[in-house]
Amino acid sequence: xSLLVVGTVAFDAIETPFGxxxxxxxxxATYISLAASYFLKExxxxxxxxxxxxxxxxxxxxKNHHVNIxxxxxxxxxxxxxxxxxxxxxMNTRDTVATELNVLGEFNPVVPGSxxxxxxxxxxxxxxxxxxxxxxxxxxxxxxIVLDTMNFWMDTAxxxxxxxxxxxxxxxxxxxxxxxxxxxxxxxxxxxxILKMGPKYLIIKKGEHGALLxxxxxxxxxxxxxxxxxxxxxxxxxxxxxxxxxxLAETKDISFENMKRxxxxxxxxxxxxxxxxxxxxxIGLTHKQVDERVQEFxxxxxxxxxxx
Amino acid sequence: xSLLVVGTVAFDAIETPFGxxxxxxxxxATYISLAASYFLKExxxxxxxxxxxxxxxxxxxxKNHHVNIxxxxxxxxxxxxxxxxxxxxxMNTRDTVATELNVLGEFNPVVPGSxxxxxxxxxxxxxxxxxxxxxxxxxxxxxxIVLDTMNFWMDTAxxxxxxxxxxxxxxxxxxxxxxxxxxxxxxxxxxxxILKMGPKYLIIKKGEHGALLxxxxxxxxxxxxxxxxxxxxxxxxxxxxxxxxxxLAETKDISFENMKRxxxxxxxxxxxxxxxxxxxxxIGLTHKQVDERVQEFxxxxxxxxxxx
Numbered sequence: 134x135s136l137l138v139v140g141t142v143a144f145d146a147i148e149t150p151f152g153x154x155x156x157x158x159x160x161x162a163t164y165i166s167l168a169a170s171y172f173l174k175e176x177x178x179x180x181x182x183x184x185x186x187x188x189x190x191x192x193x194x195x196k197n198h199h200v201n202i203x204x205x206x207x208x209x210x211x212x213x214x215x216x217x218x219x220x221x222x223x224m225n226t227r228d229t230v231a232t233e234l235n236v237l238g239e240f241n242p243v244v245p246g247s248x249x250x251x252x253x254x255x256x257x258x259x260x261x262x263x264x265x266x267x268x269x270x271x272x273x274x275x276x277x278i279v280l281d282t283m284n285f286w287m288d289t290a291x292x293x294x295x296x297x298x299x300x301x302x303x304x305x306x307x308x309x310x311x312x313x314x315x316x317x318x319x320x321x322x323x324x325x326x327i328l329k330m331g332p333k334y335l336i337i338k339k340g341e342h343g344a345l346l347x348x349x350x351x352x353x354x355x356x357x358x359x360x361x362x363x364x365x366x367x368x369x370x371x372x373x374x375x376x377x378x379x380x381l382a383e384t385k386d387i388s389f390e391n392m393k394r395x396x397x398x399x400x401x402x403x404x405x406x407x408x409x410x411x412x413x414x415x416i417g418l419t420h421k422q423v424d425e426r427v428q429e430f431x432x433x434x435x436x437x438x439x440x441x
Numbered sequence: 442x443s444l445l446v447v448g449t450v451a452f453d454a455i456e457t458p459f460g461x462x463x464x465x466x467x468x469x470a471t472y473i474s475l476a477a478s479y480f481l482k483e484x485x486x487x488x489x490x491x492x493x494x495x496x497x498x499x500x501x502x503x504k505n506h507h508v509n510i511x512x513x514x515x516x517x518x519x520x521x522x523x524x525x526x527x528x529x530x531x532m533n534t535r536d537t538v539a540t541e542l543n544v545l546g547e548f549n550p551v552v553p554g555s556x557x558x559x560x561x562x563x564x565x566x567x568x569x570x571x572x573x574x575x576x577x578x579x580x581x582x583x584x585x586i587v588l589d590t591m592n593f594w595m596d597t598a599x600x601x602x603x604x605x606x607x608x609x610x611x612x613x614x615x616x617x618x619x620x621x622x623x624x625x626x627x628x629x630x631x632x633x634x635i636l637k638m639g640p641k642y643l644i645i646k647k648g649e650h651g652a653l654l655x656x657x658x659x660x661x662x663x664x665x666x667x668x669x670x671x672x673x674x675x676x677x678x679x680x681x682x683x684x685x686x687x688x689l690a691e692t693k694d695i696s697f698e699n700m701k702r703x704x705x706x707x708x709x710x711x712x713x714x715x716x717x718x719x720x721x722x723x724i725g726l727t728h729k730q731v732d733e734r735v736q737e738f739x740x741x742x743x744x745x746x747x748x749x
Contacts, residue, residue, distance in 0.1 A: 343650075359629045359660060361629045390744075390745070427746060
């Protein structure tokens with residue numbers, strides 16, 4: 134089952150109460166691909182764009198995680214997308230210090246012919262029109278399209294965004310975005326309104342408070358692991374999405390029951406990501422570490438009640 | 442197994458985005474006793490104080506839930522404790538509009554002789570010195586003492602509070618209180634610090650985000666049920682505590698495994714409470730309704746991952 138990942142590959146500069154980085158490798162598609170690589174044995178097809186300043190070593194790092202970069206445009210005389218942010222003391226909120234679109238400003242994604250066999254499509258956070266442009270280039274509709282987006286597009290391109298939401302299967306947003314998109318405070322009501330916009334499934338990410346999966350009839354809640362330290366939340370949502378779709382693509386099962394499992398695997402990947410700056414923790418994990426982390430999630434919520 | 446509940450029996454006036462009440466029956470011990478009554482078949486021994494203005498009908502309501510009010514002092518020429526609060530739009534925060542201590546100002550709890558056979562003691566939120574005065578009146582130490590408290594005592598009587606915390610088995614506080622009491626932002630670190638203050642177990646209540654149970658080696662997370670509407674959060678924490686200790690007292694099992702079950706039953710009771718104003722929903726539930734609600738919790742978090 135081939136997985137196509139579309140999203141940013143970027144430089145980030147991050148400040149948290151625990152420290153500060155120079156320009157480090159980031160971007161939604163980077164986190165998604167790395168997290169997915171722990172589950173999907175096949176190559177992960179990446180579509181993105183970087184500038185001539187993007188280091189060869191980072192491309193090698195992606196290849197080492199069996200990411201296919203045939204669809205990664207490298208614009209030699211331009212600069213890579215750059216984002217800089219500073220987290221507040223509670224680590225739940227952040228200010229954007231700088232955004233330099235650079236190559237992203239005129240990004241026209243091109244789906245290489247070798248990527249056409251796409252069963253699972255993960256659209257990382259990007260301009261909604263760009264996300265839809267990828268879908269329209271695919272000759273056959275993928276079995277499952279997962280869309281991540283953010284409040285910025287709700288503020289600035291709600292029409293485009295709604296058109297894109299209408300044609301995907303799974304939407305992942307956070308709780309305040311679910312409230313903004315639906316105009317409902319109750320997440321149960323918000324979910325039902327959003328599911329009427331097109332997607333069959335909605336995942337509401339609540340950060341340190343876990344995640345909810347809704348379809349029209351069912352709801353599932355996955356906790357976040359209580360951690361000693363959250364070092365850097367950047368990329369947590371993307372790592373979650375990567376683990377989620379990587380697990381689905383490998384198991385080829387898109388039932389609600391299997392999505393529940395996929396959310397636990399995604400949550401495990403997110404819990405690793407936040408323990409170090411950037412992608413540092415996500416590189417070079419062992420499958421044993423991943424399994425042990427998933428076991429912690431199982432132990433965390435396991436209880437045994439026999440109702441008469 | 443006899444259960445002794447100590448705490449306020451009060452009048453509340455509540456305003457939420459959904460409406461406003463006149464003086465209605467409230468108080469920590471009221472919610473605790475009512476919630477516990479759905480699990481414990483024996484009488485629940487109540488210690489509290491009210492004024493001459495407290496209605497006979499409310500006393501009958503408590504008796505109908507097999508609450509023993511022999512330890513409820515009625516000071517005929519005084520007024521019942523009154524609290525008035527207004528919830529903000531997010532329902533997670535509230536302002537206290539008025540607090541009239543009245544009978545609570547000089548409350549000297551007296552443990553009737555018939556209450557001496559006490560295996561489970563639930564100390565609802567009250568002045569820490571008053572809570573400890575109850576413990577010291579018991580000839581035999583209960584098998585399990587559960588203490589609820591709040592940030593107000595951390596601000597105004599931290600010495601007294603720490604003395605009380607040191608002699609109980611289970612402490613229940615919310616996440617911001619756990620951070621305040623420990624000086625740690627990470628709840629994992631906060632829990633370990635607080636467990637060094639005396640209690641063997643710590644329950645951190647996170648409202649709509651569920652609850653965590655810690656001992657020195659283990660952690661358990663119980664979700665809150667995603668609800669269509671939260672009508673009035675007043676008493677949710679007390680209903681949680683009541684379901685928790687009621688279930689433990691009935692099953693006579695204070696293992697970590699059974700505490701996990703007790704937390705789910707407590708969470709179920711809290712989920713009922715918030716669906717109507719005051720104790721309205723907590724009166725006259727059927728056991729079938731409670732079981733169905735617990736089943737919703739089971740379904741909400743159930744997943745099946747077989748790690749190799």
